[in-house]
Every structure is written in structure tokens, then in C-alpha cells.
Amino acid sequence: MAFHIVLVEPEIPANTGNIARTCAATGSHLHLVRPLGFDTDDRTLKRAGLDYWHAVQVHYYDSFQEVIDQHREARFFYASTRADKLYADFRFQDGDFFVFGKETKGLPQELLDANPGSLIKMPMTDKVRSLNLSNSAAIIVYEALRQTGFANLN
Numbered sequence: 001m002a003f004h005i006v007l008v009e010p011e012i013p014a015n016t017g018n019i020a021r022t023c024a025a026t027g028s029h030l031h032l033v034r035p036l037g038f039d040t041d042d043r044t045l046k047r048a049g050l051d052y053w054h055a056v057q058v059h060y061y062d063s064f065q066e067v068i069d070q071h072r073e074a075r076f077f078y079a080s081t082r083a084d085k086l087y088a089d090f091r092f093q094d095g096d097f098f099v100f101g102k103e104t105k106g107l108p109q110e111l112l113d114a115n116p117g118s119l120i121k122m123p124m125t126d127k128v129r130s131l132n133l134s135n136s137a138a139i140i141v142y143e144a145l146r147q148t149g150f151a152n153l154n
Contacts, residue, residue: 002057003028003144004074004097005137008064011037011103018134024052027152028141031059031067037102064099064111071097079140080112081130083119090120092144094151103133 005028010016016032023030061067068076076097077090098120101107112119122131122139130136145153 001094002026003092003094003141004031004071005029005141006031006033006064006067006076006097006099007133007137008033008099008107009035009037009102010100010133012133013038015103015133019137020056020058021052022134022138022141023057024055026141026145029057029059031061031097033061033064033067067097075118076115077118077120077140078107078112078115079121079136080106080119081121082106082112083121085120086123087120087140087143092147094148096144098137098140098144100133100137106130 003026005019005023007016007019007030010032016030016036016038020030022028061070074095074097075093076099077087077092078099079087080101099107120140122136124131131139145151
């Protein structure tokens with residue numbers, strides 16, 4: 001199994017490319033929910049992912065509901081600056097999905113309202129609104145890997 005990073009309507013190709021590189025390094029799957037704020041042939045997207053795209057399992061969806069429908073057995077965690085609990089407060093397990101919203105708005109409020117027990121945040125000062133999307137994804141997936149003993153990684 002593997003961890004899964006879900007990007008709901010990502011807007012910045014460099015962030016998605018960096019996250020793809022993190023997925024390649026960790027064996028995680030990348031799930032992209034349309035509409036995307038860029039073309040998947042975008043030079044910036046490919047450059048940020050370097051030459052690791054062949055090592056990433058990328059899945060495309062037309063809605064977040066489609067992700068849920070195809071992975072009903074999975075546990076989903078939703079990253080939000082509006083969450084009450086820290087990501088480190090949770091015990092992750094192989095196969096978990098980590099869901100991130102678009103860079104400018106985050107996840108839709110109705111999605112957060114529907115999943116109050118699965119909201120996670122990273123601690124930070126009040127001097128910034130949020131961390132960079134690719135940094136956030138890396139922090140959470142590496143914590144999940146740490147908790148599961150870095151299985152299948154050298």
C-alpha cells in the first residue's frame with residue numbers, strides 16, 4: 001500500500017510538480033481533482049517534478065466526490081488552517097489519503113463542515129496565513145511515514 005496526496009483544484013504548477021517529486025520519493029500516489037489551474041503539459045509543472053514523473057502514480061478526477069466513490073474503504077484527512085487539531089495528534093496508517101485545497105482558498109467550507117473529526121493543521125505563528133502547499137504535503141506525508149516506520153524506504 002501507499003499514502004495518497006489529493007490536490008483539489010490546484011492552481012500553481014510548480015507546487016503540483018514539487019508534490020509529484022515528493023510522491024516519487026515516498027512511493028505515495030498523487031490524485032488531482034479538476035479543474036486544474038494549469039495544463040498538465042505545462043513546462044513549469046514538468047520542471048518542478050524534474051525527471052521523476054515516470055515514478056509517480058497520478059490519478060485524475062472530475063470531482064472530489066469521484067475520489068471518495070473510488071476509495072470508499074480509505075481514511076481521509078483534510079488539511080486546513082481552520083482545523084482545531086494538529087496533524088501530529090493523529091495516528092496515520094498505510095493507505096491514508098491527505099486532502100489539500102487550492103492555494104488561494106483551501107478546501108471548500110462544506111467539505112470541512114462534513115468532516116470535523118478528520119481536519120488537520122500545522123502549527124505556525126499568526127504572521128502568515130498558511131504554509132506553501134508543497135511544503136504542507138511533504139510535512140504530512142513524512143509524518144505519516146515516520147509513524148509507520150518508513151516502510152519500503154531506505
